[in-house]
Amino acid sequence: MIGTTGKILFEKELFAMSNDKIKNAIVADPDCLLCEVPTDAFLKATGFSFKDLINRSDIIELLKGVRLFKSLSSHKINIIANKVKFENFKNEEKIIREGEDGSKLYVIKSGKADIFKNGNHLRTLNENEYFGERTLFIKEPRSATVIAKGDTELIVLEKEDFKLVLENKLKDYLINRLALQDETVELSDLIYLKELGQGNFGAVCLVKSKKTDCMYAIKAVSKAQIEYEKLIENIEMEKSILLKIDHPFIVKLVKCLKNNKHLFYLMEYVRGKELWDIIREIGLLNKIQNQFYSASIMLAIDYLHSRNIIYRDIKPENVIVCDNGYLKLIDFGTAKEIEERTSTILGTPHYMAPEVILGEGYTFSYDFWSCAICMYEFVSGGVPFGESADDPMQVYLAIINE
DSSP: OOOOOOOOOHHHHHHOOOOOOOOOOOOOOOOOOOOOOOOOOOHHHHHHOHHHHHHHHHHHHHHHGGGGGGGHHHHHHHHHHOOEEEEETTTTTTOOTTSSOOOOEEEEEEEEEEEETTTTTEEEOOOOOOOOGGTTTTOOOOOOEEEEEEEHHHHEEHHHHHHHOOOOHHHHHHHHHHTTOOOTGGGGGEEEEEEEEOOSEEEEEEEEEEEOEEEEEEEEHHHHHHTTOOOHHHHHHHHHHHHHOOOOOOOOEEEEEEOOEEEEEEEEEEEEEEEHHHHHOSSSOOOHHHHHHHHHHHHHHHHHHHHHHHHHOGGGGGGEETTTTEEEEOOTTOEEEEOOBBBOSSSSSGOHHHHHTTTSSTTTTHHHHHHHHHHHHHHHSSSSTEEEEEETTHHHHHHHHH
């Protein structure tokens, strides 16, 4: 370990408040000046112990890793650290109940939590994820039940304490997030604005809510085509996956709707362009652009893999660059939940991994291969295998013979 200016030495021993002898030697390199503070003097001067100091430091670092607080200054993170409390729940113990009143925001410090609505499991939350944010703005009963999955420790922040750090950027983020949680919206509430494009199963249109003016993208899927092509299982899988995920770099599903002829996916409307179009407009990406886009895609993929979801079609056409410069992964028609290996040959030929083409079975490594192809394309302007080939078989041969 190398100590730096301001570094506390022997913090583990201080934390334990142990009388055991120090086990490790520390050697000055080069000459340095140390300040020795007796524990009783520190307590008298500050009002809290070294143990409290280290605990507080840990809380601050944890809060900095929570997506909700990313826009906050260090000063406001410190305010939250002073206000939070901790609550512990045992496996399968209910944390909040659907329909009850609430005024707390919860962040998972350790463990996991399952979200249920109307008795149906929606998704599982992991460490650093949060819930209960609706009650910070909207006076309504809890919209879902949350149950501890294993022993779980939560950081808890009261509504009134949260208001102390609320600023415009954070407020706008939460308001937008709450709009994407509006499960009361129905087809009759939507106003058609324009067509955004054509998908494999029908049009994707821009619509607006009459009640809130919130804009959505809505994807129409023909029931007749689903039945004809025997895609019911695929459609159900895509719906199930989209309802389970929630990440800033992944387009969010708001609700599924239907009428006599179509199923509808009401989605977050993302203003921007496909990454494929961006690359063609600006040419080769520089080092910083390549690192930024590649890292953003990898963060989305890492999130999916942590939930046992394989995407299976990473390519620039499936990534939207938003107006703010950040990315959104779209189109989950090929995604699948897996426990170990799967063997379906699926994806876009130029981005497919060799093990997929050979039918040997594959795991999450497929997505990593596709990401690497994208990175190559970002800096070279083309794919590494079968660039000039139109026939998929020629592309497959180029990939497996290299």
